[in-house]
Each structure stands twice: as C-alpha cells, then as structure tokens.
Amino acid sequence: MKITLAQQSNLENIDYDNLPFGVNFTDHMLVCHFENGAWQEPEIRPFGNLNATFALHALHYGQAAFEGMKAYRNQEGEVALFRPERNWERLNKSAERLLMPQVPHEVFIDGLKKLIEIDQAWVPQDEVKSLYIRPYLFSSSEFIAARPSERYTFAIICSPVGPYYAGAVKVKIEDVFTRAASGGIGFTKAAGNYGGAFYPTAKAIEEGYNQVIWTDHANHELIEESGTMNIMLRIGDKMITPPLTDRILAGITRDSIVTLLREWGHDVEERPIKVAEVVEAARNGELKEAFGMGTAAVVSVIQQIGFKGERFDIPTPEDGIASKIRKGLNDIRLGRVEDTHNWMVKVK
Ligand SMILES: *Cc1c(COP(=O)(O)O)cnc(C)c1O
Numbered sequence: 001m002k003i004t005l006a007q008q009s010n011l012e013n014i015d016y017d018n019l020p021f022g023v024n025f026t027d028h029m030l031v032c033h034f035e036n037g038a039w040q041e042p043e044i045r046p047f048g049n050l051n052a053t054f055a056l057h058a059l060h061y062g063q064a065a066f067e068g069m070k071a072y073r074n075q076e077g078e079v080a081l082f083r084p085e086r087n088w089e090r091l092n093k094s095a096e097r098l099l100m101p102q103v104p105h106e107v108f109i110d111g112l113k114k115l116i117e118i119d120q121a122w123v124p125q126d127e128v129k130s131l132y133i134r135p136y137l138f139s140s141s142e143f144i145a146a147r148p149s150e151r152y153t154f155a156i157i158c159s160p161v162g163p164y165y166a167g168a169v170k171v172k173i174e175d176v177f178t179r180a181a182s183g184g185i186g187f188t189k190a191a192g193n194y195g196g197a198f199y200p201t202a203k204a205i206e207e208g209y210n211q212v213i214w215t216d217h218a219n220h221e222l223i224e225e226s227g228t229m230n231i232m233l234r235i236g237d238k239m240i241t242p243p244l245t246d247r248i249l250a251g252i253t254r255d256s257i258v259t260l261l262r263e264w265g266h267d268v269e270e271r272p273i274k275v276a277e278v279v280e281a282a283r284n285g286e287l288k289e290a291f292g293m294g295t296a297a298v299v300s301v302i303q304q305i306g307f308k309g310e311r312f313d314i315p316t317p318e319d320g321i322a323s324k325i326r327k328g329l330n331d332i333r334l335g336r337v338e339d340t341h342n343w344m345v346k347v348k
Contacts, residue, residue, distance in 0.1 A: 065094035074335030229292030
C-alpha cells in the first residue's frame with residue numbers, strides 16, 4: 001500500500017459540537033483503481049479532488065454503489081469498526097449486480113483499517129458522535145457509450161458526524177412512487193436508488209413529513225422500508241419487520257437489532273406486513289412503537305404515520321424498545337458491555 005501523508009491536519013478547524021452530517025472530511029482517503037482486468041496498488045493519500053474528464057462513465061450510466069459504516073472510540077480510548085466484514089460482503093453483492101469487479105478483502109478491510117488508524121484522532125468518544133465511513137465503487141472509464149466500464153475506482157472517505165435526524169420523525173406511507181421492484185436493484189446500495197428517491201421524499205416533505213415509508217411496487221400494499229432505513233414495528237407485544245427480498249436492503253443495523261431483541265427474549269417476526277394491518281393497528285392503539293434502523297441514525301423513532309391524508313400519532317415511550325435497543329448497541333460500540341458476538345473490530 002502506498003501512503004502519502006497530509007502536510008497538515010485539518011482536525012483543529014472542525015467544530016465537534018456542531019457537526020452537520022457528512023460535510024467535513026478527514027485528512028486522508030483511500031483510492032484503488034481497477035484497470036486492465038486487475039486491481040492496482042491501493043493508495044492512502046490526502047483527501048482531495050478526483051482527476052477525471054466530464055466523460056466519467058459513472059456520471060452517465062450510474063455504475064456506482066456505496067457503503068456506509070462507522071468507527072467508534074470505546075471507553076478505553078480504542079478505535080473499532082462495527083461489523084466491517086458485512087459491509088465488504090455487501091459492497092461486493094452490489095458490485096456483482098452492477099457488473100463491477102469484486103473488491104478484494106485486502107483492499108477493503110486492510111485498507112480501511114490502515115486509513116482509520118492514520119486518521120484515528122478524528123474518531124470522537126461520544127454517545128451520539130462517531131466517524132462515518134463511506135467506501136464506494138464507481139465506473140471510471142471515460143467514454144459515452146451505454147456499455148460497462150473497463151476501469152473502476154474504489155475509494156474510502158470519512159466524515160466525523162453527529163446525530164443524523166434531530167428527533168422523532170413523521171413518515172408518509174407512499175402509495176404512488178416506488179423505490180425498488182422485484183428483479184431490480186433495491187437490495188444493492190446502488191447510487192441511482194437514492195437519486196430516484198429524492199423526488200418522492202421532497203413531495204412528502206412538502207406535506208409536512210420527514211420521510212416516506214416505501215411500499216411494494218405492485219400494489220403498494222406491503223410495508224418495505226422507511227426512507228434509507230429498515231423498519232421495525234411493535235404491534236401488541238410483537239416486534240415485526242419485513243423479510244429480506246431483492247427489494248429490501250439487508251441492513252447490518254437491522255440484523256444486529258433482530259439478533260439483540262431475540263436474545264433479550266422479544267418475539268421478533270420477519271414477515272410481510274400489510275399497510276392495512278399497520279393502519280388498523282395505529283387506529284386501535286395496538287401500534288406501540290415504530291422506528292427506522294440504519295447506520296447513519298442507528299435508531300430513528302417514528303412519531304407519526306400518514307396514509308392517504310390521515311395521520312396517526314405513534315407513542316414514543318422514553319423507556320421503549322427503541323431507546324433500549326439504541327442503548328444496547330451503544331453499550332457494545334463503546335465497550336460498556338462484553339462484545340459477545342465479536343462485532344467490534346479494532347483498527348490495530
Ligand atoms: C444503507 C441502507 C439501510 C441500512 O443499512 P445498514 O447496514 O443498517 O446501515 C437500509 N435501507 C436502505 C435503503 C439503505 O440504503
């Protein structure tokens with residue numbers, strides 16, 4: 001691995017008490033190119049500009065996918081990643097579906113560990129702040145013809161972040177637009193999935209919501225995801241989340257939460273959930289809690305669900321499952337309890 005260190009750190013210019021999500025970047029990044037059918041030597045170098053012409057393939061045809069993960073500093077001051085192998089595996093699933101090359105373990109994982117070790121001073125020790133990590137892969141040939149790229153670029157950039165959402169959110173059950181269809185790319189973190197979601201989300205925001213709950217492409221009858229998060233509903237004494245299909249992103253937070261809830265003795269069902277069932281439960285008070293699950297916000301409590309113009313308030317109990325699970329994950333990440341699943345991977 002080639003390493004070029006920054007002349008000067010930008011860390012002292014960052015106000016950690018006022019961290020907007022994803023706008024400040026650490027001193028270094030990792031870059032690795034795939035060309036002539038092979039991965040080249042990865043390089044860690046100062047964060048900086050892309051060197052490309054406007055013919056860059058990814059900009060035209062969207063052969064691009066990303067990951068999102070975080071590094072935490074535990075109470076001993078050690079820096080560790082949360083389940084990084086899962087992100088590596090998932091990026092390669094996205095890559096396969098988008099006909100991009102598989103990123104080798106030594107490029108993704110070894111490169112990531114080295115990068116975070118170099119920029120470790122940027123990782124805060126905090127309940128709500130952490131270092132957000134963005135590995136991504138994109139087509140980097142420079143031609144405009146609708147065929148697969150020949151060159152690809154893998155990169156990792158990092159951004160110190162505070163909480164993603166300010167508080168509990170209001171969500172609209174989407175009954176017109178679709179995020180993902182069967183046979184499509186909803187299960188990947190393909191860049192275009194997010195570009196396509198901005199318009200429906202903006203419509204929901206105009207109506208006074210923060211996000212949409214995506215429903216199935218065929219009839220808009222099934223609950224799928226909440227924005228860019230998986231969704232968990234507490235109906236009666238059951239925790240319910242939709243099963244993983246090719247329309248749903250297999251969240252690592254979702255998997256971790258389902259694992260913890262089951263260990264704690266909760267009844268967790270992974271099954272199709274009808275919009276009608278949720279509306280009915282909300283109407284009769286059986287919908288006790290609802291929350292999104294994802295790396296950025298970890299747990300995002302839902303305080304209101306809207307459906308066809310009707311709005312239902314959902315309880316947001318302070319001692320509810322959402323806060324219990326948030327604390328449970330934080331305890332593992334900050335080293336306050338034993339990491340029995342070996343989810344934390346130290347950077348050195
Ligand atoms: C990234 C993402 C998630 C959450 O995945 P995590 O691994 O938990 O961060 C859920 N849904 C969508 C659509 C996503 O892009």
